[in-house]
Amino acid sequence: MGAYLTRRFLLMALTLFGMSVLIFVMLRLVPGNVADILVDSAGIADPKEKAKIARELGIDRPIFDQYIHWIGGLAQGDLGFAYVSERPAIEEIAPRIPISAKLAGLALFFSVILGVPLGVISAVRQNTGFDYFLRVLSLSGLSLPSFWLGLLILMASVQWFGMIPIYTNEPRSMIDELLLLSIPAAAVGFRSSALIMRLTRSSMLEVMRQDYIRTARSKGASQTSVNYDHALRNALLPVVTIIGIEAAFLVGGLIVTETVFNIPGVARFLVEAILWRDYPIVQNLVMLIAFVVIVVNFLVDMAYMALDPRIKYAD
Amino acid sequence: MRTRLAFVAGSLAAFVAVSAPAFAQKQGGTLRISHRDNPPSASIHEEATISVVQPFMAVFNNLVVFDPKEKVNSPDKIVPDLAESWSWNPDQTKLTFKLRSGVKWHDGKPFSAKDVKCTWDALIGKADEKSDLIRKNPRKVWYSNLKDVKVGSDTEVTFELGRPQPSFLSMLAAGYSPVYACHANGRDMRSKPIGTGPFKVVEFKRNEAIKLVRNPDYWKKGRPYLDAIDWKIVPNRSTRMLGFVAGEFDMTFDSDVTFPMLADVKAQKADAVCEARPSNVNTNLLVNRDAPPFDNPELRRALSLSLDRKAFNDILFQGHALNGASMLPPPAGVWGMSKEMLESMPGFSPNRDKNLAEARAIMEKLGYTKDKPLKIKVSTRNIAIYRDPAVILIDQLKQIHIEGELEPIDTTVWYTKIQGKKYSIGLNLTGLGVDDPDTNFYENFHSTSDRNYTAYKNPEVDKLIEQQSAELDREKRKKLVWGVEQKLIEDGARPVINQNAANTCWTPQLKGVLLQHNSIYNGWRFEDIWLDR
Numbered sequence: 001m002g003a004y005l006t007r008r009f010l011l012m013a014l015t016l017f018g019m020s021v022l023i024f025v026m027l028r029l030v031p032g033n034v035a036d037i038l039v040d041s042a043g044i045a046d047p048k049e050k051a052k053i054a055r056e057l058g059i060d061r062p063i064f065d066q067y068i069h070w071i072g073g074l075a076q077g078d079l080g081f082a083y084v085s086e087r088p089a090i091e092e093i094a095p096r097i098p099i100s101a102k103l104a105g106l107a108l109f110f111s112v113i114l115g116v117p118l119g120v121i122s123a124v125r126q127n128t129g130f131d132y133f134l135r136v137l138s139l140s141g142l143s144l145p146s147f148w149l150g151l152l153i154l155m156a157s158v159q160w161f162g163m164i165p166i167y168t169n170e171p172r173s174m175i176d177e178l179l180l181l182s183i184p185a186a187a188v189g190f191r192s193s194a195l196i197m198r199l200t201r202s203s204m205l206e207v208m209r210q211d212y213i214r215t216a217r218s219k220g221a222s223q224t225s226v227n228y229d230h231a232l233r234n235a236l237l238p239v240v241t242i243i244g245i246e247a248a249f250l251v252g253g254l255i256v257t258e259t260v261f262n263i264p265g266v267a268r269f270l271v272e273a274i275l276w277r278d279y280p281i282v283q284n285l286v287m288l289i290a291f292v293v294i295v296v297n298f299l300v301d302m303a304y305m306a307l308d309p310r311i312k313y314a315d
Numbered sequence: 316m317r318t319r320l321a322f323v324a325g326s327l328a329a330f331v332a333v334s335a336p337a338f339a340q341k342q343g344g345t346l347r348i349s350h351r352d353n354p355p356s357a358s359i360h361e362e363a364t365i366s367v368v369q370p371f372m373a374v375f376n377n378l379v380v381f382d383p384k385e386k387v388n389s390p391d392k393i394v395p396d397l398a399e400s401w402s403w404n405p406d407q408t409k410l411t412f413k414l415r416s417g418v419k420w421h422d423g424k425p426f427s428a429k430d431v432k433c434t435w436d437a438l439i440g441k442a443d444e445k446s447d448l449i450r451k452n453p454r455k456v457w458y459s460n461l462k463d464v465k466v467g468s469d470t471e472v473t474f475e476l477g478r479p480q481p482s483f484l485s486m487l488a489a490g491y492s493p494v495y496a497c498h499a500n501g502r503d504m505r506s507k508p509i510g511t512g513p514f515k516v517v518e519f520k521r522n523e524a525i526k527l528v529r530n531p532d533y534w535k536k537g538r539p540y541l542d543a544i545d546w547k548i549v550p551n552r553s554t555r556m557l558g559f560v561a562g563e564f565d566m567t568f569d570s571d572v573t574f575p576m577l578a579d580v581k582a583q584k585a586d587a588v589c590e591a592r593p594s595n596v597n598t599n600l601l602v603n604r605d606a607p608p609f610d611n612p613e614l615r616r617a618l619s620l621s622l623d624r625k626a627f628n629d630i631l632f633q634g635h636a637l638n639g640a641s642m643l644p645p646p647a648g649v650w651g652m653s654k655e656m657l658e659s660m661p662g663f664s665p666n667r668d669k670n671l672a673e674a675r676a677i678m679e680k681l682g683y684t685k686d687k688p689l690k691i692k693v694s695t696r697n698i699a700i701y702r703d704p705a706v707i708l709i710d711q712l713k714q715i716h717i718e719g720e721l722e723p724i725d726t727t728v729w730y731t732k733i734q735g736k737k738y739s740i741g742l743n744l745t746g747l748g749v750d751d752p753d754t755n756f757y758e759n760f761h762s763t764s765d766r767n768y769t770a771y772k773n774p775e776v777d778k779l780i781e782q783q784s785a786e787l788d789r790e791k792r793k794k795l796v797w798g799v800e801q802k803l804i805e806d807g808a809r810p811v812i813n814q815n816a817a818n819t820c821w822t823p824q825l826k827g828v829l830l831q832h833n834s835i836y837n838g839w840r841f842e843d844i845w846l847d848r
Contacts, residue, residue: 043453262554
């Protein structure tokens with residue numbers, strides 16, 4: 001196990017290095033740099049002014065120098081300066097991470113808390129009216145775009161309650177924050193829960209046709225015990241995989257929700273930074289997202305072992 | 316005794332009646348406004364967008380300013396700001412300002428004539444090499460006639476011009492012309508600027524908010540009324556509108572409410588005060604006249620004749636836009652042509668069938684038919700307000716055998732593409748900071764301008780532009796301006812489709828709002844606005 005973990009950590013470091021090169025090069029392949037955009041945004045295209053800004057920001061230096069400068073700084077915890085705001089990148093990024101993390105966490109919580117039990121019920125009550133209802137519900141969750149659902153929620157709030165649950169002021173307490181984030185989290189979570197529900201249902205149905213389930217029943221195990229102790233635990237493996245993928249997606253993929261509910265999180269900020277070619281912000285944020293994805297992946301693999309003792313990662 | 320009592324009572328009543336409006340304004344409160352996007356910076360001199368001017372004009376003062384109590388900005392309606400008075404020398408080449416004393420910057424340092432010199436030295440490229448007050452200068456053409464700024468004393472400064480230029484004072488009165496502090500540095504001015512204005516910047520949090528608070532040391536006693544202004548950056552327009560309807564915001568961003576949206580807003584918030592006004596932003600065509608096929612003047616003429624301006628207006632503005640050339644027409648505009656004069660210009664005749672027949676005849680003479688159309692790309696910024704008119708244009712061009720294909724360009728590379736001449740026809744929006752021919756003609760049509768995107772070059776027009784710029788007699792200048800307009804129309808230099816209009820809404824508790832009708836970039840000092848709640 002020890003050697004496996006060492007190998008795994010080395011692989012994670014290598015993946016992060018690959019990501020750093022990839023994002024660094026890809027950003028510079030996109031037409032236009034921040035100097036072009038800063039000058040263009042003022043409605044002018046003066047090459048002298050562009051060159052001056054490029055010099056000031058150091059983007060006129062050889063690409064290799066720029067990479068070494070960035071990665072060297074990153075290794076020492078220095079994320080550099082944001083080009084547009086001219087402030088340390090860490091000051092721009094750090095306050096946004098907890099907001100997105102809380103939103104993603106809540107959304108994931110909603111999706112799991114709804115998706116898994118409803119998927120089990122749907123499988124256990126296969127082809128009943130309730131099963132059909134849940135299947136339609138999950139289909140609608142998958143097919144309703146989250147921006148549309150978000151807007152619908154906002155419109156309904158204004159129409160019925162005369163208020164709008166958007167993020168305009170920093171919440172005063174944890175409960176305020178929880179309430180404020182729970183609506184967008186539910187809007188995002190609805191889609192994820194639909195996915196998890198469908199997967200749980202099909203996985204459960206497959207497992208419930210296995211011989212050992214029949215054996216458990218013939219041995220007199222209760223229906224609840226069969227469903228939850230025997231079937232669900234084995235059906236959860238693919239579900240855990242999809243939960244991991246969803247968790248990774250939620251870290252940086254909340255752009256639409258953050259825009260509609262006006263949440264100042266990481267995803268909206270990242271898109272804005274890409275539009276401005278604010279390299280230090282984009283590079284560091286993408287690295288952060290990559291890091292989270294890699295860690296989540298690792299945790300999912302570890303979870304397999306906990307769920308199925310037959311799985312062992314050999315040294 | 317009775318007479319004396321009656322006199323006292325009468326005097327008191329008269330006093331109360333006269334002073335009632337002054338007492339009516341309430342001090343305090345936070346004004347909450349939605350902002351449409353993330354301002355590129357807070358430095359007004361370095362940017363060319365309402366996204367910067369509207370929130371940050373309240374941080375600064377100008378030397379002079381367009382009278383905030385007047386809806387139409389005109390050279391006759393300029394009032395003192397940091398300058399107490401001004402005077403011209405006899406040959407109108409030296410403009411001397413007497414400045415207020417005792418004015419302080421937000422950091423407590425005193426304001427003086429040196430700050431005025433620093434600001435305009437930076438704008439005309441005469442700043443000290445170490446100065447980094449500004450790093451880009453989109454309006455340098457405004458000050459191309461400014462030769463020097465001389466400090467007479469702490470309270471006196473003189474602008475020396477190369478030749479008489481009656482528009483000069485108007486340019487100084489624009490929202491785009493604040494005075495910067497000499498001791499400030501560019502980075503601070505872009506992120507947390509200091510000014511002498513009624514509000515101080517507390518925080519400019521990108522993608523989130525701009526917070527301004529009342530400047531307790533503001534030189535104008537009793538102003539501003541508001542304690543604070545809270546701008547929330549809400550990029551999604553639907554969310555902004557719902558926020559306004561729900562009472563989360565007291566005011567919408569300027570011109571944010573389109574005509575189709577207005578009905579919705581009024582239906583959901585019946586007491587909203589909404590004002591439709593021309594924005595002095597026009598939709599126009601950029602024509603690449605240096606490359607085939609539009610290097611042919613006949614083809615450019617056909618293009619101008621094909622435009623059905625009424626259709627654009629009906630579809631996009633429900634008929635509220637104005638028909639005009641590049642200067643905003645009266646009564647909102649000061650310098651535009653009258654309706655009759657405009658309708659005598661090529662392409663502006665209300666007889667659409669005649670225009671279309673002439674345009675088709677030109678195209679057929681050039682060898683283009685329905686079966687053998689001219690294929691072009693119509694380039695535009697990939698933003699709805701640009702794309703929508705471009706789609707209508709493509710439809711209209713079909714009628715004169717031009718088959719257009721929409722080419723949406725990422726907004727970040729739009730100007731680079733246009734200046735690189737990598738387009739045939741571009742659909743563009745142009746906003747004027749000041750309703751004055753100098754800002755418009757020099758910026759957009761003079762051969763020496765950085766912002767003359769089409770590189771339109773006509774020595775005769777250059778000469779006419781300079782001539783009108785130096786003309787002191789307003790009526791004579793107007794005639795020269797109309798001459799330039801006529802020439803631009805005949806040359807097909809950036810044919811104007813519509814002079815756009817839009818709505819701004821606010822809650823009825825917000826008092827003292829007076830929107831300026833011939834430039835969206837002026838009148839955002841917020842010092843006379845108050846909240847009745």
